[in-house]
Amino acid sequence: MDKWLSHNNVAKVIALIVSIILWAMVHLDSGTPVAPTPVVNTKVIPNVKIQIVGFDSDNYVLSGLETDKVRLEVRGKRTDITTNFSDYKVKLDLSDVGPGTSSQPLIHELPPGVSLVSMSPSIVKVSIEAKQTKDIAVNIVTKGQPAQGMQLGSPIVAGSGVVQVTLPESELAELARVQGIIDISGITEPVKGKTVKLIAYDKHGQEMRNAVIVPSSVEVDIPITKLYKSVPLEVREVGQLPDGLVVASVESDVKGVAIYGSKEVLEGISSYSVAVDLSQFKGTNQTRYTVDLTPPEGSEKIEPSSVTVTVKVEPPDQRQISGIPITLKQDNSNLAANIVDPAEKKMSLTVVGAKEVIDKLKPEDIKITADLSGLGPGMHMVPVVVALPLHLGLAESDQSRQISVELVEKAEPTVTEPEEEQDSNSANDSDAANLPPENAGGSGNNVGGEQKQ
Known part of the structure; x- marks a missing residue:
């Protein structure tokens, strides 16, 4: 070692x-750092909204889109794949697409460093329809009621009252009206220049949300006045003219008056009456009377507040009117009435009045009536009632007139006994039965059947 x-x-x-x-x-x-190994991730971005670009919305409408959201799957570094979904965009470019149905590709835009793995769907079907424009008159509807005693007028639309409505071609045929609503609840004064929004409705009364209305609102005036009722003016004559004069005509400077008040009060008024006192005659052939008018009970005012009545008078004239028909009034339908005297069943009367009134008089303008109610069969002297037009009278000798009338019972209608009729039919049947077949009936069928005359 x-x-x-x-x-x-x-x-x-x-x-x-x-x-x-x-x-x-x-x-x-x-502590010197060591470079890490890069990590690549994938992520799914659901429900990305499709953005429409390049679409000519002035002339076309997007009537159908297969879907408006897509699913994206992307790949990239963990630091590049953000959680801000607004950074992931999908666009549909319709700049060169016209009316009709077609399939169009989708375009994606991703954050830097991120790549697309898949997009579902990547192609969508779109339907585009051309728009059409139609002129239509505006309809203004009021809501509510004005204050009590106020009369509502018809709404007045500023300008021509016509607007342009633009809709897809398929929807334009369903357009029924363009309407605006104005609330007049409790108003006491006229409405001036009220801006009212307009809405288009189809034939079923549903709002057409695709409609483009130009202008989208209009200015409206609502006239309102106090509630009133126009009724005819009736002139009544009271008092007496001096002897030797009769009324030729009575004329007022107005034919009717306007009465203001509540609806309940006005419903009970059908005319307005004024009285002219003839005893105030001033000695000329034409006298003017000024009569002040008082509003009827419960009403607010009357217009005009006074009227002028002109009365023309002249010395009386008289004329005999012949051929006046007589009307019989009876309550017994079983009696027949016959005028015996006068034999011509007409009368003549001497009428007194102003010459210009008598000159216009016709026999049918005079009504002569005899009342036969309660009378039985036999001869009767019956007084007559004479009804003359205004400003006419009868001469003294014609004040009391009678006619002679005969009432007789009406004959009862002849009734054929059913038994006799049945016996006669039986005899005819018997005779027919004894005849040869060719003579038994007109057609040789059933004996005793219907015979044609």
Whole structure:
């Protein structure tokens, strides 16, 4: 052993080994870093949203997209594969794609140092449809009720009242209306320039969300006034004119009045009456009366507040009117009435009134009625009731008139006894049965059947 150790070469080898060990120990103790081996990972990014680029949305609509999300599997260093999913993008370029259905490739964008392993799907089917535009009138609908006693007018749309609606060609045919809603609950004043948003609806009343409306809103005026009702003006004559004068005409400067108030009050008003006192006649053939108008009970006001009534008078004239028909009023349908006197069943009356009124009078304008109610068969003297047009009267000799009427019972209708009719039919059947077959019936079929006359 001592001999082996004393050998020069062996000593050199041992010295080299010891020096290497010492060197290694020194360097390990100094903390000098050692480069690590790179580690490559894979990661799945689910539900990456597809971004549409280059699409002409002014002229087309994307009516169908097979899916709007994809699944990405990527590879890269652990430090490069981030957890910020917004760094992973998938795009669909439709810049050169026109109307119709086609399959288009997807384009991916990844963070630096990251590569794509797979993308599912990598191709998607898209459907593109051309847009069309249609002009349509705006419809404004009110919601709610105005304050009590207020009358709502029709909405007024500023401008032409027409907007343009753009929709996919397949949906445009379903467009029914473009409508805006304005709330008028409790308003007491007119609405001016109210901006109302517009919505397009289809034939089923559903909102068409794809519709592009230009303009998307309009300005609307809502007229509102106090609730009123127009009713005719009726003029009543009271008092008496001086002797020797009759009324030729009565005219007011208005034909009707407007009464303001609540709906309940107005529903009970059908006309408005004013009285003209003829005893205030001032001695001329034409007198004007000013009559103040008072609002009916429960109403707020009346317009106009006064009217002017012009009364024309003149000396009386008279004329005999012939051929006036007589109307009989009876309650017994079993009695027939016959006017015996006058034989012509018409009357003549002497009528008194203003000449211009009498000149327009016709026989049918006068109503003569005789009431036969309660009378039995026989001859009767029956008074008549005369109804004349306004401003006309009867001469004194015609104030009381009677006619002679005969009432007779109506004859009862003749009724054929069923037994006799049956016997007659039986006899005919018997005779027919005794005839030869060719004479028994018109057609040689059943005897006693229907015979054509």
